[in-house]
Amino acid sequence: MANENVLTITDANFDQEVLKSSVPVLLDFWAPWCGPCRLIGPVIDEIANERVGKAKVGKINVDDSQQLAARYRVSSIPMLLFVKDGEIRDQVVGAGTGKAALLSKLDALS
DSSP states (O other): OOOTTEEEOOTTTHIIIIITOSSOEEEEEEOTTOHHHHHHHHHHHHHHHHTTTTOEEEEEETTTOHHHHHHTTOOSSSEEEEEETTEEEEEEESSOSOHHHHHHHHHTTO
């Protein structure tokens, strides 16, 4: 990932970066081989750039973090989770949701 505003979330940093975050978190469960994941990737990057300091945006590679994928029952990717205060507040599966709708869901958590 080339975007400095998108965190790489792993088993090791998940609790600190996501569950204990003081700001809302948008999590993108993805894989490099996933076509729809590559389609939504630039939108995720834009959201990360536009919400610096107001929210965190993180990506979880399901191939590298299979335990997290299983924990959150990821059966189709991309899957986006919206987390606040350590709790999942909303989710989107697939790449069909536009940037405005994703921003709206994220901003609703602030």
